[in-house]
Amino acid sequence: MTEKVLMGLLLPFIGTGLGAACVFFMKGQMSDKIQKALAGFASGVMVAASIWSLIIPAMEQSGKMGKLSFVPAVVGFWIGIAFLLLLDTVIPHLHLNAEKAEGPRSKLKRSTMMVLAVTLHNIPEGMAVGVVYAGLIAKNASISTGAALALAIGIAIQNFPEGAIISMPLCAEGKSKKGAFFDGVMSGAVEPIGALLTIFAAGLIVPAMPYLLSFAAGAMMYVVVEELIPEMSSGEHSNIGVVMFAVGFTLMMALDVALG
Template sequence: MFLIALDHLIPYLHVGSDQAEGPKSKLGRTTKMVLAVTLHNIPEGMAVGVMYAGFLAENAQITATSALALSLGIAIQNSPEGAIISMPLRAEGESKRKAFLGGVLLGVVEPIGAVVMILAAQMVIPALPYLLSFAAGAMLYVVVEELIPEMSQGQHSNIGTLFFALGFSLMMILDVALG
């Protein structure tokens, strides 16, 4: 729900699409793409922060290795994300330096999200399972919204994502209830 709210507040453009989503704006194509990738990076940072918060809280199931593995996995996939932003900036006439800096700065929201989640988790350790669930749900939303192209096309792209979430929730309830 958090990311759906952000979807409606921030104008953005899916990679490979000419139709913008979110509120109407006069922002350029590249700016909308930057906003889309930034929106995608928020839950990534939250996921890393919650993992480290769990490790710092000495949760037996979260090890330093698992937190590091998640961090490295997300860091590795940030390289192509940076290129997704840097290349259009360069094509629009920006200098190599500005285009590179634009791609690097895009990832700044991740450490900010991670620190916010670590601080929030440290203040409210009992909320850690809920924060982990929030981060996992946000990541699922991003995966469904961005990686299944048929779901993110058209005027009512959130309907497919919402029904995916409903179906996933139902399966999780059945899994827990039926063992």
Template sequence: MVFVLKENMSEKLQKALTGFAAGVMVAASFWSLLVPALEQSESFGKFAFIPAAVGFLIGVGFLLLLDEITPHMHLDLTEEGPKGSRLSRSLKLVLAVTLHNIPEGMAVGVVYAGWLNGNSTITYFGALALAIGIAIQNFPEGAIVSMPLRAEGMPKWKTFLYGVLSGLVEPIGSVLTILCASQVVPLLPYFLSFAAGAMMYVVVEELIPEMSEGKHSNIGTVLFAVGFVTMMILDVSLG
């Protein structure tokens, strides 16, 4: 995206990209993760919600912990995490998007683990739909981390590299999650809802505030709906 867009990303475009990414992640959390988790827990009867609820809350707590111990910076240049860090602003921006990408990689990994282990509620095309949806919303996420660095005068090739590095955690997280989930298949509903909780934390804590504060918040809301519907269509039509 850094080679296509202008050097300065407008506030409207920033909110549009953030809203779209948030919409995709919310839909993926529900359609691709929580619904299969609930379906796989039907044997619990009226307590079928327990694995999904427990996994979801642990996922939120896990991302909350990472948010607290990792120094990072938001697009409005507000810093979070441990105080007194000597990391550069550029690296803190990259770390912020890297935190977003951890649960996305886990989500793809756990769904593919379910398919590889023959889970009847997860199909190959359902896993593929989630991977495609996450890949689509990585375009705006890449722009969100790269364009502010470009605006500060960093060369295009270097901002591109930073954007790629921020997303490298996704395939790594996917592979590790596949390996872990494949070893404890009975806990798959917990893994699915864990990934959903982690993604929802990112949406509520990071993306929604960034898309709704200040001017042009309606653009973020509209693109949120577009992203949600896009992911829903992918999951329902392919899954």
């Protein structure tokens, strides 16, 4: 595996770690406005990445199917939705600002379930980066080095606020800064692991690449609609979330086109 691929897989994890480190420099609890802004920004990046970096390349790779070139993208997308729905059902987790945990009943600590919630939606991000780099390794014509790097950078940028979103509330609830930082970093550890597993899987089933690309897109869209959009739009100041959604969307779109 080349150094470029390795760096691409680690970039999102580094973004999470840097965001989690905010707990050492910021005092008090993160304001509601900032939380909505960060959730909106992350949503915009993930939606744009799903479209430009995953779904469009998936359909391009199925071009030989003519008018049915959308089929692999649709099938893969729905499998991704179903996969995250399954994880959402079987893993106990607690979303930010929520009082009631989701998934099966558990005796896990509130802080542990908050970390699991972030870890849950980091899984599709890691898979997205992994499948794009798998295509690059397989010398897939529709995936360039620039496009793969753009996705890794985009995910890393949106992981920065995610790292802060998990570490700072944990610290505000009484956890030590070092402990909150560690939990924030560990919530992102699943991304390079998921990316590596996806690369190995894609190497075994290269013809399934369009399905894998759209699978990652469906998984990310599930996270956006089920978690991030409700966070950015509930209560007051929802306009901040919408504006930051647009910022994240256009930034990711620009990165993909400029580097791709």
